[in-house]
Amino acid sequence: MSTSRAAARLSRVAGHIHITSPIQNQTRRMSAVTNGRPQRRHKVAIIGSGNWGSAIAKILAENTTANSDLFEPEVRMWVFEEDYQLPSDHAAYDPSRHSHPTKLSALINELHENVKYLPGIPLPPNIVADPSILSAVKDASLLIFNVPHQFVSKICDQIDGKILPYARAISCIKGVDVSPAGISLFSDVIGRKLSIYCGALSGANIANEVAQEKFCETTIAYDPPGTLTPVPEEFPVVNHALWKALFHRPYFHVSMIHDVAGTSLGGALKNVIAIGAGFMDGMGWGDNAKAAIMRIGILEMRKFGLMFFDTCRSETFTEQSCGVADLITSCAGGRNHRCAKLSVEQGRPIEEIEREVLNGQKLQGTLTAKEVYEFLSARGKAEEFPLMTAVHRILIGEEKVEDIPKLLHSGGGLLPSPK
Amino acid sequence: MSTSRAAARLSRVAGHIHITSPIQNQTRRMSAVTNGRPQRRHKVAIIGSGNWGSAIAKILAENTTANSDLFEPEVRMWVFEEDYQLPSDHAAYDPSRHSHPTKLSALINELHENVKYLPGIPLPPNIVADPSILSAVKDASLLIFNVPHQFVSKICDQIDGKILPYARAISCIKGVDVSPAGISLFSDVIGRKLSIYCGALSGANIANEVAQEKFCETTIAYDPPGTLTPVPEEFPVVNHALWKALFHRPYFHVSMIHDVAGTSLGGALKNVIAIGAGFMDGMGWGDNAKAAIMRIGILEMRKFGLMFFDTCRSETFTEQSCGVADLITSCAGGRNHRCAKLSVEQGRPIEEIEREVLNGQKLQGTLTAKEVYEFLSARGKAEEFPLMTAVHRILIGEEKVEDIPKLLHSGGGLLPSPK
Structure with a gap:
């Protein structure tokens, strides 16, 4: 300067x-x-x-x-x-x-x-x-x-x-x-x-x-x-x-x-969405399917913030670096995205990929997906977050990646009114 | 079904x-x-x-x-x-x-x-x-x-x-x-x-x-x-x-x-932003620089819509497929992004890359960048859109890609209050 x-x-x-x-x-x-x-x-x-x-x-x-x-x-x-x-x-x-x-x-x-x-x-x-x-x-x-x-x-x-x-x-x-x-x-x-x-x-x-x-x-x-x-x-x-x-x-x-809560939440929840984006790439469904998952992911992250933190603001997720930009980066080349993609491509559990690719390190996204699902389930809200719920249920073998479009479509209220 | x-x-x-x-x-x-x-x-x-x-x-x-x-x-x-x-x-x-x-x-x-x-x-x-x-x-x-x-x-x-x-x-x-x-x-x-x-x-x-x-x-x-x-x-x-x-x-x-205007605008303006994102990749600045350009791009697209169309809504750009998702796709692998990236990597004008890569087809983004710049300039508003203005001025050789962070920083009011 x-x-x-x-x-x-x-x-x-x-x-x-x-x-x-x-x-x-x-x-x-x-x-x-x-x-x-x-x-x-x-x-x-x-x-x-x-x-x-x-x-x-x-x-x-x-x-x-x-x-x-x-x-x-x-x-x-x-x-x-x-x-x-x-x-x-x-x-x-x-x-x-x-x-x-x-x-x-x-x-x-x-x-x-x-x-x-x-x-x-x-x-x-x-x-x-x-x-x-x-x-x-x-x-x-x-x-x-x-x-x-x-x-x-x-x-x-x-x-x-x-x-x-x-x-x-x-x-x-x-x-x-x-x-x-x-x-x-x-x-x-x-x-x-x-x-x-x-x-x-x-x-x-x-x-x-x-x-x-x-x-x-x-x-x-x-x-x-x-x-x-x-x-x-x-x-x-x-x-x-x-x-x-x-x-x-x-x-x-x-x-x-x-918005401290919103700023912090994005850094955790984006890892779940990145797994969903990796699933799309693994299916070979192209950039538009991935962009759809990312768009829905931003809205689910926001919905999560607005539902559970009084101080959360819509624009923290849709406009800030800690929201939309961090999600974009994570879905472009992060390890959660990469392991999910390989898991679908090779038809093998993500834990196996994780062991091979990450050299002993753990995937953040699979753990967060489970924690978020348990948190939401304990409050009867899992169905209101169809993408994050689908990611977890696919990871544990209860749903299939090819059903994601259907699972998203059947989910309730993806678009809450922002505060 | x-x-x-x-x-x-x-x-x-x-x-x-x-x-x-x-x-x-x-x-x-x-x-x-x-x-x-x-x-x-x-x-x-x-x-x-x-x-x-x-x-x-x-x-x-x-x-x-x-x-x-x-x-x-x-x-x-x-x-x-x-x-x-x-x-x-x-x-x-x-x-x-x-x-x-x-x-x-x-x-x-x-x-x-x-x-x-x-x-x-x-x-x-x-x-x-x-x-x-x-x-x-x-x-x-x-x-x-x-x-x-x-x-x-x-x-x-x-x-x-x-x-x-x-x-x-x-x-x-x-x-x-x-x-x-x-x-x-x-x-x-x-x-x-x-x-x-x-x-x-x-x-x-x-x-x-x-x-x-x-x-x-x-x-x-x-x-x-x-x-x-x-x-x-x-x-x-x-x-x-x-x-x-x-x-x-x-x-x-x-x-x-x-919001018909907002739905239509995204499909044009995203091509300008995709060129900016391609510049970042061409510099080798990584996914985060690119995500920053995309984030700023969404906000400039929105600002453009809100400034010139009474009926435009903020969320058309930040939440809809025609906004954020289409931008993500265009910055992931579209031709505007690709040509801009190659142009920086090879240190050659984008028109040369366009001729080689696109086989006679024309890049939408360079034309839109010029049109948008002229439209904004005619209204004394070019400075309020530092990213889109920077993209055009770089394309015509009046600015350098490495100065983008400075050009963005010096720009006025990137974050209008949404309606």
């Missing part, structure tokens, strides 16, 4: 901070300012340093530098410590230091590269890898969560009471937890466990492509209640403009919305 | 005819009925017998048979007459009759196959090919237009005054006519020239796949004004349920809406 454009953007962002909008009322108050600027800057920490965590850390660090009136430049990144042997063909390999396994956090800080999880991508030097989670989150007013979902709960237990009471958070963890008992959003788990507010980021994003600065978009949902511990007045107000200043890059376009 | 399901569907359709809904008020009146049924049935004619025309004729003929309480079984299909030499390896080839070129209409009626334009697909015997357009449309109360768009005007001139004054029509002609002076819908041209009402059918449909009964969906828009010559009372009411009975098949799912 040219200096003048960056300056123009900064002034826009700074301008926003003093604009009242209805959605900012909850946290807004007059900033104590000196010469038109808040006296303190936000300190950013990211919890997680895998593939996606490192790509997001890179973005955060680029933006804390670019917006140094709003953020302290240093971004602390918590690293789950492990020993790592730097390959001898790495450009920075020095036999005097790297001939034996080294701490990953130390390597990241030395080489400014996450050599294990995001190799080949230079990280800004203002990312500081920290193997201590308590040290990483200390004094951070903005917390970004980007860890595998099974660790969320334990990590929150570790840092509960050790973070700033007025910290605000964004979860980059994909999907939701679905069980017959209910649906739980990772952002809600984080917020509840830490007694803070946590929004959500989700979109048509693949870590490596984002890290390579290939163009994509994402959605960030942030809609804090009015009952939080206030952010002290000397900080810039934490609102949509501030989060956009922290996440938006020329190659990573951010759209800010309020 | 099983007999019992067919019967159930018929009774649903018949039931609908006597239900008042707000949208039917304009044309609704009490039918003169005998034993609960209208005394006369609709006669269906299709004007056009190309690839898509023949596939639609097959659907019509299947449904007039299945719904013989509503429609006369015979479907007249106007054939632009030509001589055709049946290949000697055709299964029905008989040297005593086929050793020389034969009239195409006679061949269709003899073989129940459009051997030239839809070879290999058996057509129902109740399709009657008719080389006389006046004879084909005579006494038809339902007219289906499915001809290349450049012939619409001339054909209307030929049959003007020779059709039933109370006929109703549906245009299956894809797209719209865009010029700096304005946008004209083919359905409007037909309606105006013939002094009847004409709706529109558009969706993610490829003629050959529909003919092979591969599953897909379509959208039919029908919203007649209250000022038409009334359909006589002894006919079944021409409403959404009737059109659905005529077009919906187990493999061809129909969604009925009211």
